[in-house]
Amino acid sequence: MLFEVTSAVLDPQRLIDHVRKDESGAVALFSGVVRNENLGRRVLYLEYDSYQEMAEQVMREIADEALARWPITDVAMQHRTGRLEIGEASLLVAVSAPHRKAAFEACHALVDRFKEVAPVWKKEVWEGGEEWIEGEAVNRSG
């Protein structure tokens, strides 16, 4: 298992290699990437902030939940912080399993769960403004 919140560029191959075991018949990888548009605005870049130690602990806890629920082999998660440009990966979740169904399902659930509970925040910056995206409520500061 590998759980990291880091300002370094994320490397999907590293996570794939980390979770793949000889008994793995499937590795599911989710890559969340920065897109150029949100709510009709042209996004220039994003800035992520996190409570690093707690976010990594949340990764561990939800991975343990997934390992107890699905027949999967291993889990690795990484989130990037700092300034991210369009097209760069902000979140990687890799899950290995003997069979693909469990790998897909666990990977999907881990992404959803992480985004619900992990102390990670995203600031959207566009021409002439910026705002922290806070769940359902959007608080404008630019």
Added chain:
Amino acid sequence: MKARVRLFARLSELAGTREAEVEVGEGLTAGEVYRALCGRYPALSGLNGSIRYAVNGEYAEPGHPVGEGDEVALIPPVSGGSHAV
């Protein structure tokens, strides 16, 4: 007798700092740590309804006790949910 406070995202921008210390008194709670910080950083005021707390890295209720050496984090709503990546 102090506790460490950590602020993130919009809260850290409003306060102009990512870290603070508060004096620990008898019966201090996480919610009272927030109120103490509002006195020091008035821009943080009025956010009571949207802030969650963590004490030593675990989500905690506003009434959670805070003692010497504890780390209290003020947690704004997380990004997940409505605006998916």
